[in-house]
Amino acid sequence: MSISYWRTRDRYYRIIGSICENCKSEFFPPVYTCSKCNSTDKSKIKDKEMPNQGIIISYTVLYEPMLGFEDEIPMQIALIQLNNGVRLVSQIVDCKIDDIAIGKNVKRVFRKIKSESKSGQIWYGYKFRLC
Ligand SMILES: [Zn+2]
Known part of the structure; x- marks a missing residue:
């Protein structure tokens, strides 16, 4: 199996999206910028299982x-x-x-x-x- 598979395998088995802790919006697929409040703060946008x-x-x-x-x-x-x-x-x-x-x-x-x-x-x- 490839290295990229092992790095991302958790995302094959669970639906991992994002939550913006600034405005509580949730996204799938994961995002780096919140489309609701435009936050790009990496400490506020975290992985979240859907x-x-x-x-x-x-x-x-x-x-x-x-x-x-x-x-x-x-x-x-x-x-x-x-x-x-x-x-x-x-x-x-x-x-x-x-x-x-x-x-x-x-x-x-x-x-x-x-x-x-x-x-x-x-x-x-x-x-x-x-x-
Ligand atoms: Zn937000």
């Missing part, structure tokens, strides 16, 4: 595979608003296409992302499922 639950704001279903994800078609991709208001895009797993709907509750799960073909290395990360 909530594990949220709701589906919007979603789509992919029928054309992205390279490396051919086995996961059809793939459900959703815009999720976490319980702190932060939004992110993630795959929805463990459900039928007809079960997905805007407004449904979801929670984060730990799943295999992909297998790297040359080395056989398996990448893990977070996805979401209905709850």
